[in-house]
Amino acid sequence: MNESKDKRMSRSRRNPSSDEEAIIEGNFGGVGILKKGPWTSTEDAILVEHVNKYGEGNWNAVQKHSGLSRCGKSCRLRWTNHLRPNLKKGTFSQEEERRIIELHAKMGNKWARMSAELPGRTDNEIKNYWNTRVKRLQRTGLPIYPPDVCLQVLNGSPESLNMGTLDNPDVQQRDNFEIPAVEFENLELNQRFLSYTPMLLEIPVNSMVKIGTDSSHSSSIMLPTMHLPKCLRESETFPCLNGSALTTFNQYMDYACEKIAEPFELSSSHDQFQMDVLPGSHALLNDNSSSSETSSGALKLELPSLQYSDTHRDSWGTPASPLHSIECTDTMIQYPSTWQDQSESCSPRSSGLLEAVLYESQSLRNLKKDSSQWTDPSVVPCVSMDSFSRNPCEKEWEMCGDPNSPLGHSDASVFSEYKPMSGRSLDEPKSVQAMMDCDIEPGTVSQISSKQVERKETPNQMDVFMPDASYSSGWFRHITGRVKDQSICKDPIAMLLGEDFCSDY
DNA sequence: AACCCTATCAACCGCCCAGAG
DNA sequence: GCTCTGGGCGGTTGATAGGGT
Numbered sequence: 001m002n003e004s005k006d007k008r009m010s011r012s013r014r015n016p017s018s019d020e021e022a023i024i025e026g027n028f029g030g031v032g033i034l035k036k037g038p039w040t041s042t043e044d045a046i047l048v049e050h051v052n053k054y055g056e057g058n059w060n061a062v063q064k065h066s067g068l069s070r071c072g073k074s075c076r077l078r079w080t081n082h083l084r085p086n087l088k089k090g091t092f093s094q095e096e097e098r099r100i101i102e103l104h105a106k107m108g109n110k111w112a113r114m115s116a117e118l119p120g121r122t123d124n125e126i127k128n129y130w131n132t133r134v135k136r137l138q139r140t141g142l143p144i145y146p147p148d149v150c151l152q153v154l155n156g157s158p159e160s161l162n163m164g165t166l167d168n169p170d171v172q173q174r175d176n177f178e179i180p181a182v183e184f185e186n187l188e189l190n191q192r193f194l195s196y197t198p199m200l201l202e203i204p205v206n207s208m209v210k211i212g213t214d215s216s217h218s219s220s221i222m223l224p225t226m227h228l229p230k231c232l233r234e235s236e237t238f239p240c241l242n243g244s245a246l247t248t249f250n251q252y253m254d255y256a257c258e259k260i261a262e263p264f265e266l267s268s269s270h271d272q273f274q275m276d277v278l279p280g281s282h283a284l285l286n287d288n289s290s291s292s293e294t295s296s297g298a299l300k301l302e303l304p305s306l307q308y309s310d311t312h313r314d315s316w317g318t319p320a321s322p323l324h325s326i327e328c329t330d331t332m333i334q335y336p337s338t339w340q341d342q343s344e345s346c347s348p349r350s351s352g353l354l355e356a357v358l359y360e361s362q363s364l365r366n367l368k369k370d371s372s373q374w375t376d377p378s379v380v381p382c383v384s385m386d387s388f389s390r391n392p393c394e395k396e397w398e399m400c401g402d403p404n405s406p407l408g409h410s411d412a413s414v415f416s417e418y419k420p421m422s423g424r425s426l427d428e429p430k431s432v433q434a435m436m437d438c439d440i441e442p443g444t445v446s447q448i449s450s451k452q453v454e455r456k457e458t459p460n461q462m463d464v465f466m467p468d469a470s471y472s473s474g475w476f477r478h479i480t481g482r483v484k485d486q487s488i489c490k491d492p493i494a495m496l497l498g499e500d501f502c503s504d505y
Numbered sequence: 506a507a508c509c510c511t512a513t514c515a516a517c518c519g520c521c522c523a524g525a526g
Numbered sequence: 527g528c529t530c531t532g533g534g535c536g537g538t539t540g541a542t543a544g545g546g547t
Contacts, residue, residue, distance in 0.1 A: 038515070038541095060532065076533070077516070112535060127536075128514055136512085 035069040039078050043068060047075055048083050081122045088120030092129055100126055105149050 035043075050066045056079065059072030068075065081087075092100065096118060103114045109130075111123035118126065137144050 036517070058532080072532070073518090073534090074516075080534095081515075109536065123535075124515075131537090132512065132514090139511090 034063070034071045034074075036074075039070075039082075043070065044078070044083055047078060050075075051079060051083070077124075081124050086120055087122065092121075092125075096121065097129075100130060101145065101149050102152065104130060105145050105152075 039047075046066045046068050047062065047070075050062050050068070054061070054065065059076040059079075062068050062072060062075045063070065070078070099118060100114065103117055107113055109127075111127045111130075114126050115121050115123040134144055
């Protein structure tokens with residue numbers, strides 16, 4: 001690997017056209033055209049010499065002083081990414097990989113800051129690594145963030161994230177997470193739990209929302225929502241949760257599994273829905289709709305993602321999920337294939353966790369709503385068996401015509417801040433604000449009510465709910481429209497879980 | 506061997522910001 | 527307050543390696 005890497009490094013990339021090369025070489029030392037493309041060893045030497053002589057900075061002066069036909073930017077890039085001393089080359093170590101995941105979970109696509117945490121590594125390297133990784137995980141349908149990393153982030157403990165070494169006060173400030181009531185004290189996750197979590201959602205098990213108390217940093221409130229298969233809930237206790245959170249969680253799971261399973265009970269008898277699904281199938285999500293064969297030869301329903309197979313264990317070594325867990329999770333996690341499609345075009349800045357939480361809650365709510373109709377097969381409106389074999393969410397999504405799914409494998413951080421993007425802000429904030437301002441019915445979501453989650457009402461609160469406007473326009477309107485129509489849920493938790501869920505309690 | 510697909514990664518591009526004038 | 531400029535950052539591009547068919 002390193003060998004090939006070195007080979008490649010020495011090889012030329014983006015070879016300029018021969019014409020350009022000629023011109024440039026002719027102008028070497030002159031004021032002529034600035035050279036683009038791969039750096040030669042001669043250029044490197046010149047740059048190194050210049051930096052040794054004049055120091056870093058004032059990159060535009062390089063051309064002046066050394067006659068190098070490179071723009072200042074190019075020089076800086078070359079220096080910082082390749083010529084700078086103490087640069088580590090080669091593949092990332094396991095520890096570095098782990099660190100990157102953790103850092104990304106906290107920082108999002110702040111490559112420069114991440115590189116500051118990883119000595120010898122450049123932002124470009126980290127960025128490339130991450131993008132490659134995300135791409136790979138998207139393809140395999142694995143969660144971008146390992147559950148334990150999510151828990152660590154959720155826990156917010158500096159040690160857990162090795163953040164004790166952070167010097168950057170800004171980072172420290174950002175990382176000043178608060179977990180008001182839902183405490184994850186016993187973070188010794190049993191193997192069982194961890195083994196389940198990845199298959200439940202594309203996102204890590206502990207999806208969370210932080211409501212910002214200041215505009216620059218989304219902080220102060222986090223709200224975990226979890227989704228586990230019913231079989232897992234059969235355990236009386238849940239290792240991560242305690243007190244009311246656990247109660248709520250169990251209730252939520254009862255609700256989710258029962259309600260979601262309903263429409264699929266109908267179809268489970270259908271050939272297409274034989275649940276002999278093996279973990280690891282995720283073609284739906286991957287837009288790989290061609291069914292694959294199970295070992296038994298039965299038609300395998302390609303699940304969208306999150307089902308670890310032995311061949312799809314990720315670097316954090318989460319074991320494959322037991323087959324029996326399919327019972328519930330299958331119905332829960334059949335992400336529309338379109339999600340994957342959309343995620344491909346999703347801005348990498350988007351926040352996968354957050355959007356997934358929001359979308360999922362909406363999906364659950366819709367599912368419940370829809371399932372009441374679907375209990376009777378004859379009532380299934382406008383849904384053919386063929387289309388019915390897909391997740392109702394997908395139908396919803398398609399009907400919504402939303403080009404941007406929240407459940408795409410977006411890969412910004414767990415708590416990435418919303419970065420307003422030009423040209424969209426007028427519409428989206430309005431929707432979000434409308435959503436946030438809708439009144440909550442007293443007593444709803446009492447289990448995880450404002451006692452546990454305090455939300456500071458600020459004009460910037462939407463920053464939290466808008467991790468990335470690039471995808472939010474459609475689906476957020478979709479959600480907010482419904483929320484608006486049906487009143488309720490001032491509390492973000494209520495919003496997340498859905499009013500139907502709330503009203504069940 | 507030829508082709509296709511994916512992974513990798515250097516380098517570029519465009520935007521943003523801070524500081525100087 | 528303004529413009530200009532240098533520098534930084536994040537996103538994207540494109541060449542190449544390498545594996546699979």
